Amino acid sequence: MNIHSHIEERFDMNDLMEQKFDDITYVVEDAAAIVTINRPERYNAFRSQTVDELITAFNLAWSDQRVRAVILTGSGEKAFCTGGDVKQRAETGDYGPSELGRFRIGDLHKLMRDIPKPVIAAVNGIAIGGGHVLHVISDVSIASETARFGQAGPRVGSFDAGFGSAYLSRVVGEKKAREIWFWCRQYTAAEALDMGLVNKVVPADQLLAEAKSWVAEVAALSPTAIRFLKQSFNADTDHQAGFSNMAMTALDIFGVSPEGMEGATAFAAKRPADFAPHVNWH
Numbered sequence: 658m659n660i661h662s663h664i665e666e667r668f669d670m671n672d673l674m675e676q677k678f679d680d681i682t683y684v685v686e687d688a689a690a691i692v693t694i695n696r697p698e699r700y701n702a703f704r705s706q707t708v709d710e711l712i713t714a715f716n717l718a719w720s721d722q723r724v725r726a727v728i729l730t731g732s733g734e735k736a737f738c739t740g741g742d743v744k745q746r747a748e749t750g751d752y753g754p755s756e757l758g759r760f761r762i763g764d765l766h767k768l769m770r771d772i773p774k775p776v777i778a779a780v781n782g783i784a785i786g787g788g789h790v791l792h793v794i795s796d797v798s799i800a801s802e803t804a805r806f807g808q809a810g811p812r813v814g815s816f817d818a819g820f821g822s823a824y825l826s827r828v829v830g831e832k833k834a835r836e837i838w839f840w841c842r843q844y845t846a847a848e849a850l851d852m853g854l855v856n857k858v859v860p861a862d863q864l865l866a867e868a869k870s871w872v873a874e875v876a877a878l879s880p881t882a883i884r885f886l887k888q889s890f891n892a893d894t895d896h897q898a899g900f901s902n903m904a905m906t907a908l909d910i911f912g913v914s915p916e917g918m919e920g921a922t923a924f925a926a927k928r929p930a931d932f933a934p935h936v937n938w939h
């Protein structure tokens with residue numbers, strides 16, 4: 658018995674896929690696991706439960722011998738993912754209840770890097786904040802012509818001082834990464850292509866077909882070579898996981914501070930945040 662049949666015997670993937678998801682959908686089609694964030698009424702912002710479900714989905718995709726690459730996308734045409742659910746944060750100061758009592762966004766980032774199969778972000782609309790980070794840490798990004806990109810943390814009292822900033826600067830360079838974070842501007846798909854933030858831009862109605870064709874193409878290649886290569890690319894930036902841990906701890910404290918809460922409360926109230934009382938440089 659080889660290792661693969663052993664795994665299949667112990668874990669019937671069809672049973673595992675019976676999992677019920679509320680915030681995402683998960684389907685396996687040919688060699689592709691398609692993970693769709695499904696909270697269109699919140700522009701696919703994630704809460705703790707969404708992150709729990711994404712972690713389950715990526716673990717399923719990792720174990721499923723049929724799956725050769727994962728496509729991560731968002732439901733609807735408006736948004737890929739708009740990051741943390743700011744309305745939830747304004748309401749409760751956190752991202753809501755979770756399976757293990759923790760908001761495991763850092764675990765999700767690490768899992769997306771560690772899964773030994775390419776992760777393809779199919780960016781179908783706006784990717785902002787923590788949603789932008791999800792596409793940045795994906796192995797490749799394919800964008801619809803209507804997609805928009807940016808970070809929003811400093812506008813809503815948040816930041817990602819882990820992969821979201823350090824790895825972004827590896828992708829687009831220090832100057833551009835600092836511009837993206839410090840000015841919280843939004844960029845078109847064409848601009849994203851120009852700065853090397855995405856691999857390809859296609860018309861919106863061709864996005865999923867394009868992503869699936871990338872899966873079919875990579876599925877014909879050596880899975881072990883791809884696995885080694887992904888781990889080799891990661892090895893060069895894996896130390897950033899340490900910064901990420903510190904960033905999560907910092908954000909736990911900052912998120913509920915008066916300055917952090919002003920950003921979230923202002924967003925929920927649809928008014929500009931007033932950060933002036935929080936200027937405090939020693």
Ligand SMILES: CC(C)(COP(=O)(O)OP(=O)(O)OC[C@H]1O[C@@H](n2cnc3c(N)ncnc32)[C@H](O)[C@@H]1OP(=O)(O)O)[C@@H](O)C(=O)NCCC(=O)NCCSC(=O)CCC(=O)c1ccccc1C(=O)O
Pocket residue numbers: 698699700702739740741742743744745762783785786787788790809810813815816817821904905908
């Ligand atoms: C995305 C917008 C620019 C879209 O603007 P617009 O087209 O004008 O539409 P709106 O009317 O604003 O939005 C439509 C509708 O969706 C709701 N919505 C949008 N985004 C969110 C959200 N993030 N949370 C909750 N709800 C959202 C919006 O309120 C509207 O609802 P109505 O009921 O119709 O009013 C614009 O919407 C926008 O700027 N959105 C906020 C983007 C944002 O600030 N995102 C959060 C950034 S901070 C973050 O993601 C933290 C990430 C994180 O959790 C983290 C923590 C620790 C370490 C690392 C991370 C990490 O990196 O992930």
